[in-house]
Amino acid sequence: MEKRGVRKGASFPISPSSILPALPFLLIFGFFFLFPISRLIYVSFMSNENTFTLGNFQTAFEKPYNSGFVNSIKLGLLSAAITAIPGAVAAYFIETRGSSRLKRTISSMNGVLANTGGVPLAFMFTSALGIQGFLTQALKAVGIDLYANSFSLGTFTGLLIVYLYFQLPLMIIVFSPAISSLRREWVEAATNLGANNLQYWLRIGIPLLLPSFLASFLLLFASGFSAYATANALTVGNVPLTPLQIGGLLDGNVSAAQLNLGKALGVVMIVISACAVIPYLLIQRRVARWQTR
Amino acid sequence: MSKENLILQSISKRFGAVHALDNFDLEVKVGELVALLGPSGCGKTTALRVVAGLERQDSGAVKLGGRDITNLPAHLRNMGMVFQAYSLFPNLSVEENVAFGLQMRKVNKRDRQKKAGELLELVGLNTQHKRFPHQLSGGQQQRVALARALAFEPEILLLDEPLSALDAQVRSNLREEIRRLQLSLGTTALFVTHDQEEAMAISDRVGVMSHGKLEQIASPDSLYNNPATEFVAGFVGVMNYIPGYQNGKSVSILGSDFKVKNSSGHQGATSALVRPESITVVAKENSSNAVVVTRSFLGASSRILCKTLDGTLIQALVPSEESSELIPGAKVQVKISANEVLVS
């Protein structure tokens, strides 16, 4: 590693062939990230007696944990599916029609909404959509009685609604770069070559945006699938979701016959999340080819 | 291919407070290559975009022969445009890019592949037809863009600084190639550039623009030798500004009198405009009126920069074999070898 680490003539300190400058990063990253993740994977294959077993994974796919996965995947998919197109359209108009100041304001607001949501978001909705909440009352005034059908934010539907609130801003954030990478030259060249608006979109615009759209969808799925804070604040164990089940096992709430079940659930989550995030990263990298040129 | 003259009639276009085009007139004749030359912001690109229909003028008309195309939408104008750079569709192969215009015109697949092949052959890229734009060099990309713009046999070929993003070597090769293609296909072309050398090298006529107006339009030769205005003179080629004293129709510079070409009858201090090749420099210890500052060897000729006694810097172009003594510090006599001069 060290020998091929650096090309000849590199002019950074100490000895040019050393990886010393990257060492603090590698050590901290290794210790605080790679180590716990590897250990998690290792322990997930351990029985209570510290022998190798697949039993944890077996249990992970049985009741009630299997429905946790199903619900979490459904929540991730639905919240992504509902927000992807509106988010993409909003991103399109903001990026193409907005002033740079507007773009900056919206992108930082989205940053707040998408990242620091969590618990405050849950309480915000609790008050807005509670029985006495303003939104509930307003909806009732126009003839929609949320509570007629025993609605509660602590249900799958309730969570889905709240999730939209951070998924939509996330979609706008993730998809905007793709929009801004559409060059004006391409529309103009297409027009000049005789394409009308529709033909431009069908032959050039949509094919160019599609990979980024799919990538954004995958990232949204991963975000909805693994979200913990909001669900934890809104539900009381009535909606089985994998992150909550893992949290419960971690707190020792369940007198589990298998001490390492939570680790196996975590590993399965990593695998599912990786199935979405890795293609996302690969597509982003591919798309960067024409985004930077 | 194209059968009609392109005519722009008193086009005006403003962007906010800026007059990009101010009552702009231009006529490009069939088969002609006309360059619009000017500093950035002079409105040359706007003029081109108005022709393409990508920009809508505030007033004035665009005509093809007798046909008024002012209100024709851009995608129906049948004009092929080559952009500055990166205008190839990144999701389409080279061949698909070139065939795009034909596809929009509902040409069947076989015919458009054949035509794309021909065009790619013309620009020397027929072996690259399956590649994608990002796999090509900048020069190759512009060749493809040129082929794409010509593939559907446009009425007019529009070139918007197509060489400005390229390296010097590639740039001069490609500009010859553009000219060769334009001549052999007989396409009428309008070429926008800020590089005077480029414009002078390949155009039939060059229009020099400033502040949204055409200062002068003429063949490269007459533009160089008979610039109509000081702006044109300064923008095209290298020009010396030598202080002198004007006395009506003559001007006295460096101790000699010359006829004033653009006589204004002005009386008093002025600057005379003299090309470097109209200046002779001879080494002379005794009756010198200047000192050599630098000598740059350019091959057949050398550029000598002299400083006169009153401090004016003058550039001269001297045959190299006559310039061996003109080393920095040498005392020289500077003379003007023209009969008539422009004054500012």
Add this chain to the structure above:
Amino acid sequence: MKLGKLNLPLIITLLLFGAFVVIPMGSAFEYSIRRGLEGGYGLQNYLWAVREEDFSYYLIRSTWLSAVTVLITLVILVPTLTWIHLSNSKLRELIDGLSLLPLVIPVVAFAVGAQISFPEFIQSSVMELPFLYFILALPYAYRALDIGLKAIPLKTLSEAARSAGASWLRAIVIVILPVIRSAVTATIALTFALSIGEFTMTVLLHWDTFPTWVTYVAQDNLLGAIAISMIALLVPFVLISLVALLTPEKEIKESN
């Protein structure tokens, strides 16, 4: 900016998006200023929250934890990235890839891993949090700095500083940091925002910070918790919008 029919879609988008953001937020705000049984409106929930001793305690705690995270991020990433860019090392691809890895791992799973891996002396110190936050913010912080460094002639700058007699440390601090200051600012903002709002990792490792404290408050005083949540959402919202609005518009050259 052109107005008129061109911008109608933008206006509609902004109205819809604005409604989406403002309706629940405004309605929650309305709820939080209600005056219990006697009716009418008042700020008593907010006053209660701000007067609560724990409010400032946890706010200060979260703030310094986030500040430490920012510090760790800068101290580790700036030299590492500078070196990567300068040396053209083959390690670059590896480190680029590693920096994205935290995106792949759900925080819940990461928290479980952290809980079963770190030795006692680390788990018993709240200082483990900044390092974990650093990992969580890494994909964003790394990219922000990477873009900033890509945009400057780093090699020339550092060689100029070095040949003028600066040590590497001085070269980085005096020359490189100021040149990439907008990327550094973005990194600081990103890292700080993520750290101060982090909930999942913190609560699963049984630490108390401002965001987790709110959930405890909610058990006794829901209205108070709602008021705190409104503060937690609105304050950064308003601050960031103000900063974005007040920063002068630079990209005028966009138009041709």
